[in-house]
Amino acid sequence: MEAYAILVGAAVFKTVVARHPGQAGSIPVRLRHCAPSPLGGSRSMQVIATAGHVDHGKTTLVRALTGMEPDRLAEERRRGMTLDLGFAWTTLPGGSVVSFVDVPGHERFVPTMLAGAGPVPAAMLVVAADEGWRAQTVEHVAILDSLDVRHGLVVVTRSDLADPATALAESRRRLAETSLGAGSGTGATVAAVAVSAVTGAGLPELRAALDALVAGLPSPPASDRVRLFVDRCFTIRGAGTVVTGTLAAGRLEVGEEIEIFPGGRRARIRGLQSLGAKLPAVSAVARVAVNLRGVGTDEIGRGGALLSVSAWLRIDQFDARSTSLDPADLPGDLVLHVGSAAVACSVRALGHDTCRVRLSRPLPLQLGDRAVLRDPSRRQATGVVVLDVEPPELRRRGAARRRADELAALPGTPDAGREIARRGATTRRHLVALGALRPGEPLPAGVDEVAGFVLDRSRMPGWTAELERLVDADRAERPLGPGPALETARRSLGLPDAALVAALADDSAGRLEVRHGRIARPGAGPAFSDREQAALERLARRLAANPFDAPEAAELAELGLTRNVIAAAAARGLILRLPGEILLDPAAPERAVEALRALEQPFTLSAARQELHTTRRVAVPLLEHLDAVGRTIRVDGARRRLA
Numbered sequence: 080m081e082a083y084a085i086l087v088g089a090a091v092f093k094t095v096v097a098r099h100p101g102q103a104g105s106i107p108v109r110l111r112h113c114a115p116s117p118l119g120g121s122r123s124m125q126v127i128a129t130a131g132h133v134d135h136g137k138t139t140l141v142r143a144l145t146g147m148e149p150d151r152l153a154e155e156r157r158r159g160m161t162l163d164l165g166f167a168w169t170t171l172p173g174g175s176v177v178s179f180v181d182v183p184g185h186e187r188f189v190p191t192m193l194a195g196a197g198p199v200p201a202a203m204l205v206v207a208a209d210e211g212w213r214a215q216t217v218e219h220v221a222i223l224d225s226l227d228v229r230h231g232l233v234v235v236t237r238s239d240l241a242d243p244a245t246a247l248a249e250s251r252r253r254l255a256e257t258s259l260g261a262g263s264g265t266g267a268t269v270a271a272v273a274v275s276a277v278t279g280a281g282l283p284e285l286r287a288a289l290d291a292l293v294a295g296l297p298s299p300p301a302s303d304r305v306r307l308f309v310d311r312c313f314t315i316r317g318a319g320t321v322v323t324g325t326l327a328a329g330r331l332e333v334g335e336e337i338e339i340f341p342g343g344r345r346a347r348i349r350g351l352q353s354l355g356a357k358l359p360a361v362s363a364v365a366r367v368a369v370n371l372r373g374v375g376t377d378e379i380g381r382g383g384a385l386l387s388v389s390a391w392l393r394i395d396q397f398d399a400r401s402t403s404l405d406p407a408d409l410p411g412d413l414v415l416h417v418g419s420a421a422v423a424c425s426v427r428a429l430g431h432d433t434c435r436v437r438l439s440r441p442l443p444l445q446l447g448d449r450a451v452l453r454d455p456s457r458r459q460a461t462g463v464v465v466l467d468v469e470p471p472e473l474r475r476r477g478a479a480r481r482r483a484d485e486l487a488a489l490p491g492t493p494d495a496g497r498e499i500a501r502r503g504a505t506t507r508r509h510l511v512a513l514g515a516l517r518p519g520e521p522l523p524a525g526v527d528e529v530a531g532f533v534l535d536r537s538r539m540p541g542w543t544a545e546l547e548r549l550v551d552a553d554r555a556e557r558p559l560g561p562g563p564a565l566e567t568a569r570r571s572l573g574l575p576d577a578a579l580v581a582a583l584a585d586d587s588a589g590r591l592e593v594r595h596g597r598i599a600r601p602g603a604g605p606a607f608s609d610r611e612q613a614a615l616e617r618l619a620r621r622l623a624a625n626p627f628d629a630p631e632a633a634e635l636a637e638l639g640l641t642r643n644v645i646a647a648a649a650a651r652g653l654i655l656r657l658p659g660e661i662l663l664d665p666a667a668p669e670r671a672v673e674a675l676r677a678l679e680q681p682f683t684l685s686a687a688r689q690e691l692h693t694t695r696r697v698a699v700p701l702l703e704h705l706d707a708v709g710r711t712i713r714v715d716g717a718r719r720r721l722a
Contacts, residue, residue: 124176124354125293126325126364127231130223131205132213136236136276140205141179143276144285145169168354168366173290178354178366179203180325199325200296200364201230202259203289206250208273209241217253218460224257225402225451225462230296231259232288233271238281243273299363302519304387304511305329305337306443307367308418312380319349320376322385323368324419329387331367332360339374340384340391340443347372382420386443392512393441398470398482399434400491401452402462406434409461410454417442417450426452430483435470436463444468445514446493464491468513496523503538504575506531530578542572543583547590550598561650562599595650614638615648622654622664627671627693627701629661657700671701672710672721681718 129137141147147167168178180199202223206216223231233250235243251268254260259269272288274281311323331337335348350370353361361367369385379385401409406428415424415436423439436452444465453460466489473479489497498515499505510516510533527534549571553563565577574580584591584598592601618630618638630638635645649656655663664670674690675682682690688698702719705711711719 124178124365125201125296126178126180126199126366127201127203127289127292128180128199129205130202130216130219132207132210132215132219135205135207135210135213135216137205138181139276140234140236140274141167141181143274143279143282144289145179171290171293172286173294175290175293176354177289177293180366200228200327201292202228204231204233204250204254204259206233206235206246208235208237208243208246211246212249212253220254220257220259221403221460222451223259225460226449227258227402227462227464229258229261230292231269232292233269234285235271235273236276238273239275239278247271247273296364299328300517302330303328303363303517304390305331305385306387306391306418307331307369307385308420309379309383309385310381310419312376312383314376315370318370320371320374320379321368322371322379322383323366324385326361326363326365326367328363330360330362331369331385336388337369337371338386338388338391339371339379340386340393341440342378344374344378345388346374382418382422384418384420384443390512390518391443391445392468394438394444394468395441396435396437396470397444397465398429398467398486399436399450399463399465400486400489401432401434402464404459404461405431406461407431409434409452409459413452413454415442415450415452415463417444417448424452427479429479430487433466433483433486434463435473435482445512446498447491447514466491495520496525499523499526499533500535500537502535503542503573504532504534504579506575507533529582530576532576532579534579539583539586542574543587543591545572546580546583546598547587550591550600554600560647561594562597565593565596565598568598610639611644614640615644615653618662619653619664622662622667626664626667627691627697629663629697632660635662655704657704659696659700661697661700663697663701667701668705668708668710671705675711675721681714681720683718687719 129141131137145167146169167181168176170176204216204220204223206212233247233254235246235250250271254269270288270292272281272285274285276282305326306328307322307324307326309322309324312320314320331348331351333348333351336345337348338345348369349372351358351361352368352370353365371379406426409426409428411425411427413424413426415422415438420442422442425437427435427437429435446465446468448465450463450465451460452463466486471478471482473482493513493515495510495516498510498513507516507522507528511518516522522528522533525536527536527539546568549568550562553560563571565580568580569575569577572580580598581593584593589601591598618635618640621630622628645654645656645660645662648654649662652665655665655667657663671691675687678686678690684695684698684702687702688695691698691701693701702711706713706719710722712722713719
């Protein structure tokens with residue numbers, strides 16, 4: 080059995096679903112009335128995950144705070160332990176709404192705990208006064224530390240059965256060196272409250288502590304990209320597929336197009352609910368149910384995600400920093416947990432705290448992501464922070480050592496300026512996909528936008544100087560050449576687009592220019608030898624006297640004109656070079672137009688050949704050239720007329 084909230088008209092009902100959430104297909108539901116959702120249109124909402132050893136009273140505590148039953152499955156209630164993620168919510172005295180993700184405490188269900196704790200910003204650690212810290216308490220805290228959860232509080236339960244002082248002191252001592260302790264501030268300790276869910280003692284103090292905790296949580300910008308990791312997927316008759324998850328950033332709207340991971344297809348949001356209320360839009364942070372139009376349960380499930388369209392990279396390898404264990408001490412094959420996803424991976428140690436992670440399937444990751452590498456067989460885990468989602472290949476000897484040195488300088492926090500400086504040139508869209516820049520966020524200082532690219536301004540003088548050296552070296556090696564092609568120069572400079580090369584030439588203060596897709600010095604032409612220059616002059620005189628009499632190959636060879644010299648002369652405009660190695664005087668097209676005016680319009684190829692006193696070998700490419708430059712127009716397959 081599984082319970083969900085549905086809004087029908089103005090009333091909120093609970094639907095009791097008689098199947099496991101992994102099943103697909105339509106299902107019957109039974110409705111029973113429940114209290115209206117506390118989520119008003121303007122109230123803030125935060126999400127808190129529970130953590131702690133099995134049977135230490137997490138679910139009982141959530142039930143006492145909310146009056147709701149977070150255990151969704153009949154087996155959970157029968158066995159008295161949480162097997163899957165449960166959810167409940169309440170309004171705090173300060174007016175904020177808090178939603179609890181009740182996670183299982185048993186070691187067998189640690190991956191489920193990771194799925195629930197991964198996306199949330201805060202945790203409530205539950206420790207029983209009569210048992211203190213146990214195995215899963217330690218592991219859950221290690222997971223929270225690995226995920227860098229910095230906001231939370233300790234709740235010592237069963238204070239009616241034992242003095243809570245020992246458990247409170249132990250909790251403060253153990254948490255002092257974790258991310259929860261760091262999040263408490265310098266010299267402070269994690270807030271802690273002793274309660275009894277049976278007698279109600281301490282619950283008012285706990286609600287006050289939760290109010291203080293929620294007040295200190297950061298509010299993510301609604302303009303950020305959406306990445307909603309799915310923790311449940313099911314169908315409701317008449318509605319279709321519904322997925323649930325914690326919206327950690329961004330905003331979802333009814334009617335919006337969303338991208339489904341891993342399949343990559345796009346779908347429309349048919350409806351949204353948060354804490355039982357049907358809403359037109361939901362902003363982070365929030366627990367949300369998303370009704371997808373035309374999507375089957377076989378296309379998405381736990382570990383999948385809803386993404387902003389075309390805004391995320393699919394990453395199958397990344398470089399990371401381990402937050403606790405030396406990567407060299409980890410086995411080669413592990414499981415990476417991020418959000419609700421659990422993916423097999425292999426790990427290669429690079430430095431004493433850095434490694435390369437190769438995933439068995441891609442994930443939508445970004446710079447600064449926190450994840451957990453876990454060895455299920457040894458119950459060993461370490462947190463990792465993503466340093467680079469586009470790591471270079473490590474093929475050459477010593478590459479791993481050099482890469483470790485590079486990674487050691489990266490702090491693990493997204494920084495657009497640093498990513499632009501590392502790449503030299505990129506785009507706004509790519510910076511957003513990396514997670515280094517939020518959509519609509521202004522660019523950092525020291526960068527320029529050129530030809531649609533974001534450039535590190537400090538790199539531009541070096542690129543321009545390198546481009547000048549490239550042009551001069553090409554000129555020295557190929558004096559008859561027109562200069563290096565834009566694409567050749569792009570590859571040499573390591574730039575992402577040839578348009579940037581042209582922009583550098585334009586910004587060179589007149590030292591470079593672009594001609595016909597080539598980079599050259601202004602006014603620079605082919606450097607002919609004296610012999611070549613004399614041969615070209617003889618050819619020019621001969622063509623001027625007979626503009627439509629193209630020389631044969633033997634005559635060109637007798638003049639000593641090679642193909643390179645002819646190509647260079649044509650590029651400089653000294654001769655007109657037509658297909659078939661037809662060489663004519665540059666003025667031949669205009670002289671041909673004047674001669675063709677004497678013909679009756681339209682005219683045939685034969686008539687044009689006779690009027691120009693030339694051969695078919697010359698007349699065909701010459702007339703096609705006149706067609707191309709718009710001086711003649713084809714009337715039909717056999718005739719032309721002057722334009």
